[in-house]
Each structure stands twice: as structure tokens, then as C-alpha cells.
Amino acid sequence: MDSRSWMLLEQEDPRWRLPDDLRRRDPFAARDCGWVEQMRPFIRQFSRPGERVLDPFCGFASTLLAAHLEERAGLGYEIDPARAELARERLARHGAMAQRVVAADILREPPQGGIDLCLTNIPYFGCGWASGDPDQLYASADYAGYLQRLGERLRLIRQLLAPGRYCIVMAENPQLGGQMLPLAWDVARLLAGQLQLCEERVLLYPKPVEALAPMSCHSDRSHEYALILRKQAEAPAPEAGLALLRAMQAAGLRFALFGSFAAWLEDAARPWPADIDLLLPAEDAAVNALLAWLQGQGFALSCWQQPLELPVRLAEYRGRYYFRAERLQRGGERLRLDLCFELDGADVAERLGGLRFCQGLPLAG
Incomplete structure (x- = not known):
């Protein structure tokens, strides 16, 4: 060839x-x-x-x-x-x-x-x-x-x-x-x-x-x-990822970090993760507010490769666990967020008990 x-x-x-x-x-x-x-x-x-x-x-x-x-x-x-x-x-x-x-x-x-x-x-x-x-x-x-x-x-x-x-x-x-x-x-x-x-x-x-x-x-x-x-990792965009999370925090959106990105925040020597995993409160209003904000920032929204139309009703997506938001940056980097509203079939709020969303995170700077 x-x-x-x-x-x-x-x-x-x-x-x-x-x-x-x-x-x-x-x-x-x-x-x-x-x-x-x-x-x-x-x-x-x-x-x-x-x-x-x-x-x-x-x-x-x-x-x-x-x-x-x-x-x-x-x-x-x-x-x-x-x-x-x-x-x-x-x-x-x-x-x-x-x-x-x-x-x-x-x-x-x-x-x-x-x-x-x-x-x-x-x-x-x-x-x-x-x-x-x-x-x-x-x-x-x-x-x-x-x-x-x-x-x-x-x-x-x-x-x-x-x-x-x-x-x-x-x-x-x-x-x-x-x-x-x-x-x-x-x-x-x-x-x-x-x-x-x-x-x-x-x-x-x-x-x-x-x-x-x-x-x-x-x-x-x-x-x-x-x-x-x-099958390979996307080009890293750590500063863009952090800036996005800070902007979400400043906008009063409710979320919590978990997974590989949360581990990277604790130890920047780890490899940059392919995506940012967020837990969302399993409430239609809170989820739609966050999705609409991301859409306004140029993110494409999908669920299992199908385009997402707002507003969503979480009851219609039971068993699918997450929505995806993606944005291609001008330099070719791709920001990808996996927005989870279920874990193993359970609501995030129920699974994590008294989790205070968007609290105690080292994002504001």
C-alpha cells in the first residue's frame, strides 16, 4: 500500500x-x-x-x-x-x-x-x-x-x-x-x-x-x-479540560468527578485520561441545565452514538447509564465528557448517599 x-x-x-x-x-x-x-x-x-x-x-x-x-x-x-x-x-x-x-x-x-x-x-x-x-x-x-x-x-x-x-x-x-x-x-x-x-x-x-x-x-x-x-488515546488537552470544569463550576452546574480524571487531578504524573467522567444528580432539571450549557459551548450531545435532543427525560434512558458530550478543539484535540446518571442501574444520589455535588474539588484557581 x-x-x-x-x-x-x-x-x-x-x-x-x-x-x-x-x-x-x-x-x-x-x-x-x-x-x-x-x-x-x-x-x-x-x-x-x-x-x-x-x-x-x-x-x-x-x-x-x-x-x-x-x-x-x-x-x-x-x-x-x-x-x-x-x-x-x-x-x-x-x-x-x-x-x-x-x-x-x-x-x-x-x-x-x-x-x-x-x-x-x-x-x-x-x-x-x-x-x-x-x-x-x-x-x-x-x-x-x-x-x-x-x-x-x-x-x-x-x-x-x-x-x-x-x-x-x-x-x-x-x-x-x-x-x-x-x-x-x-x-x-x-x-x-x-x-x-x-x-x-x-x-x-x-x-x-x-x-x-x-x-x-x-x-x-x-x-x-x-x-x-x-484504538488509541486522543491528543491530550489538560488545560482545556480544567478550564471547562472551572467554567461549569462557576455557572453553578451540579456535578462530581470520578474515575480516571479525578485520579489525574490527584496525581498529574498519571497519563492524561481519554475522557472526563462526571456524576450527575439523577434529576431531570439539573441534567438538562448541564446538557444545555454544554450544547451552548459547542459540544455535540449523544447517547450510544445517537444524537440527543433536549430536554431529556431520564426515565426514558434507564439502563443506558450515561450521555456523552464531545467538542473538537481548533488544534485537533478532542474534549470528551461521559455524563453518568446511573451506576450499575442505581441513581447516583442513591448510590453515593450524601454526596455534595461540585464541592471540595480543586478546580477553582
Whole structure:
């Protein structure tokens, strides 16, 4: 792989192409089967021989076959049992017996041990095919629900990924109902809430060119995006974090520090934490006052990667534990606050008893 922001994939090597007899056995003729050539450069660039490559939506095991050819250990999840069996048969024909396909949703049977590289092509919304499994992303009835369920699986990927290693997700912006669906960009937003978005590559595929009628904007969708993310700490912004907390304190907002940021305040020799954890009183009025103040300071508010609309009612968010506030600074630093209103299902006030919010903190200076 070189520094070009695009990759031209001119033809599929017939040696690695999904065999026609296996393709015919798929209800959709394997129309969403990726190219092995698409995956190999990323495996070579972002992993080492013998390391573990995960594809959480492995389909017909193109990623796993590429991992086999590059001498990596592949682990794939395919929720549809029939497709999983086709994937295993394909790998067996290439002698790739060490590559493992699990016929399950990754949330149900998460892998043990760390992952060195996650490389996948996401299942697309609106494809019109479902296996009958309610966890099948193809079966999502609406786009918001699809993104929420996809986000749940991406959060697990972050937990599994070894520190400093990469997750590469391939996606395009498809046409749906006569309009472009900004799926690749929405997936980038989802992922950026979990990992550091580092780069992208535009993958180009040759297709026959057709003339367009006047005023037509149709395209042949001959490209997709490879979103490159890394599990690593954000650039430190200690002074900005402290200034923000002091401003919150001066505004009379109610909160208490806990977690890694509170430990850093006690011992500045510790590494700068990736985010600031705050406990909030589990009261609608107090929480909405703090959220509205942060929004006015340029913070984007979300809950589990979904945008937050104010005012909130905490009763509607039971079991979600926290809201997130993020702001990208001009120098590229990112300030991230996790605003917790529950701990292990209990209200903060109940759990901490007589805690005096925003008292005794070494913030005023």
C-alpha cells in the first residue's frame, strides 16, 4: 500500500473468486461478495504474519481467504447459517482450514482474546433480504434502528481490539428509494465515537460508462470508502479540560468527578485520561441545565452514538447509564465528557448517599 488516497481494483483474480456453484446456492447470487484483492493490501499494511484478523460480518469469507493468503489467522462471524456453510466450503477448497467461521451474531458469542486487526465490509441497510434471524442487520425495518444495532456491534469491536491497532470498515453511500443514503458517512460518525478516525481510501472498480440524459444525476456507484480507524488515546488537552470544569463550576452546574480524571487531578504524573467522567444528580432539571450549557459551548450531545435532543427525560434512558458530550478543539484535540446518571442501574444520589455535588474539588484557581 502506498500514500495514494485511492486504490484502483481492475479485475478479480479468478483463483480467489467465489466459485459459480457456491454463488448459485445463495438466494441473492452472492451479489454482496467482496473481492479478496480488496482486502489483501489492508491485511499486509495493518497486521503482521501470524496475527489475528477479525471480520464481524464475514459473508462469504473473502477477508478470511485474504488472511489465509497473507499468513494471518482469520476469525469471521456470519449470522446466516447457510452463508456460513458456503464460506466454510469456500475456505476448505483453498486448504484454509485454520480460518474459522462462526455461524452467529458476534454479540451472542464474542471471541475470547484480543484482535490485532478488524477488517470488514458492513451489511447494507435496505437490501431487502433477511435470514429470519431478528438480529440480522439486513432485517432492520428503519434506518435509525439499523444504525443503533450496528453501533452496538462496533462498541464490542473496540473492546476486542488491542491497543494501538486498526479497524478498517468498508462502506458506500447506496441509492435507496431514488435518493442517496449517506451510509458511509454515518458509519464514520458511529466509529469516530469509539475509535480515532485516522484516514480513508477510496476504492475504485471499473464499470461500463453510460451517457446520462439531461438533468439526470445517476451514477454507477463504482467506488466505496475504506474508513481507517485506530484504538488509541486522543491528543491530550489538560488545560482545556480544567478550564471547562472551572467554567461549569462557576455557572453553578451540579456535578462530581470520578474515575480516571479525578485520579489525574490527584496525581498529574498519571497519563492524561481519554475522557472526563462526571456524576450527575439523577434529576431531570439539573441534567438538562448541564446538557444545555454544554450544547451552548459547542459540544455535540449523544447517547450510544445517537444524537440527543433536549430536554431529556431520564426515565426514558434507564439502563443506558450515561450521555456523552464531545467538542473538537481548533488544534485537533478532542474534549470528551461521559455524563453518568446511573451506576450499575442505581441513581447516583442513591448510590453515593450524601454526596455534595461540585464541592471540595480543586478546580477553582
